[in-house]
Amino acid sequence: MYSLTAITMLAHQGMIYVLIGYTFSHCMFKMEKVKGGGSPYGAGTYASDGTRQVSEIELLQAFHQENILATITKKLKDAA
Numbered sequence: 001m002y003s004l005t006a007i008t009m010l011a012h013q014g015m016i017y018v019l020i021g022y023t024f025s026h027c028m029f030k031m032e033k034v035k036g037g038g039s040p041y042g043a044g045t046y047a048s049d050g051t052r053q054v055s056e057i058e059l060l061q062a063f064h065q066e067n068i069l070a071t072i073t074k075k076l077k078d079a080a
Helices: 004-012 056-079
Strands: none
Touching: none
16 A cells, blocks of 8 residues: 555656546445455555455456546646
8 A cells, every 4th residue: 555645755756646536426325345455545455365356347447547547647748
Protein backbone atom coordinates (compact mmCIF):
# COMPACT_ATOMS: atom_id res chain seq x y z
CA MET A 1 0.00 0.00 0.00
CA TYR A 2 1.34 3.37 -0.91
CA SER A 3 1.59 6.17 1.57
CA LEU A 4 -0.48 9.28 1.02
CA THR A 5 2.31 11.22 2.70
CA ALA A 6 4.71 10.06 -0.01
CA ILE A 7 2.28 11.17 -2.71
CA THR A 8 2.16 14.73 -1.39
CA MET A 9 5.97 14.90 -1.23
CA LEU A 10 6.34 13.58 -4.78
CA ALA A 11 3.64 15.95 -6.07
CA HIS A 12 5.56 18.80 -4.47
CA GLN A 13 8.59 17.70 -6.52
CA GLY A 14 6.54 17.86 -9.74
CA MET A 15 5.07 14.38 -10.10
CA ILE A 16 1.57 14.34 -11.50
CA TYR A 17 -0.63 11.85 -9.69
CA VAL A 18 -3.82 10.92 -11.52
CA LEU A 19 -6.62 9.83 -9.22
CA ILE A 20 -9.57 7.85 -10.52
CA GLY A 21 -11.94 9.47 -8.07
CA TYR A 22 -15.38 7.93 -8.17
CA THR A 23 -15.41 7.42 -11.96
CA PHE A 24 -15.49 3.64 -11.36
CA SER A 25 -18.30 3.83 -8.81
CA HIS A 26 -20.52 1.41 -10.72
CA CYS A 27 -18.18 -1.39 -9.56
CA MET A 28 -16.35 0.14 -6.58
CA PHE A 29 -19.27 -0.27 -4.23
CA LYS A 30 -20.51 -3.71 -5.23
CA MET A 31 -20.80 -5.96 -2.22
CA GLU A 32 -21.74 -9.28 -3.84
CA LYS A 33 -18.16 -10.59 -3.80
CA VAL A 34 -15.16 -9.98 -1.63
CA LYS A 35 -12.98 -7.36 -3.26
CA GLY A 36 -9.41 -6.84 -2.21
CA GLY A 37 -8.82 -3.19 -2.82
CA GLY A 38 -9.33 -0.13 -4.86
CA SER A 39 -10.26 3.33 -3.75
CA PRO A 40 -10.69 6.81 -5.23
CA TYR A 41 -6.88 7.03 -5.09
CA GLY A 42 -6.40 4.09 -7.44
CA ALA A 43 -6.65 0.39 -8.11
CA GLY A 44 -5.31 -2.11 -5.65
CA THR A 45 -5.55 -5.62 -4.32
CA TYR A 46 -4.49 -7.61 -1.28
CA ALA A 47 -1.19 -9.42 -1.55
CA SER A 48 -0.97 -12.43 0.71
CA ASP A 49 0.89 -15.68 0.47
CA GLY A 50 0.09 -15.95 -3.25
CA THR A 51 -2.99 -18.13 -2.96
CA ARG A 52 -5.46 -15.31 -3.65
CA GLN A 53 -5.91 -14.37 -7.30
CA VAL A 54 -6.82 -10.88 -8.51
CA SER A 55 -10.57 -10.62 -9.09
CA GLU A 56 -12.20 -9.47 -12.32
CA ILE A 57 -13.46 -6.27 -10.68
CA GLU A 58 -9.95 -5.43 -9.45
CA LEU A 59 -8.56 -5.94 -12.96
CA LEU A 60 -11.32 -3.81 -14.47
CA GLN A 61 -10.51 -1.00 -12.04
CA ALA A 62 -6.80 -1.19 -12.94
CA PHE A 63 -7.62 -0.99 -16.67
CA HIS A 64 -9.99 1.91 -15.96
CA GLN A 65 -7.21 3.78 -14.14
CA GLU A 66 -4.84 3.01 -17.03
CA ASN A 67 -7.29 4.58 -19.51
CA ILE A 68 -7.63 7.71 -17.39
CA LEU A 69 -3.85 8.02 -17.07
CA ALA A 70 -3.36 7.55 -20.83
CA THR A 71 -5.99 10.21 -21.59
CA ILE A 72 -4.36 12.75 -19.26
CA THR A 73 -0.90 11.91 -20.64
CA LYS A 74 -2.08 12.43 -24.23
CA LYS A 75 -3.63 15.79 -23.32
CA LEU A 76 -0.39 16.91 -21.67
CA LYS A 77 1.67 15.75 -24.66
CA ASP A 78 -0.62 17.53 -27.14
CA ALA A 79 -0.47 20.74 -25.09
CA ALA A 80 3.34 20.78 -25.07
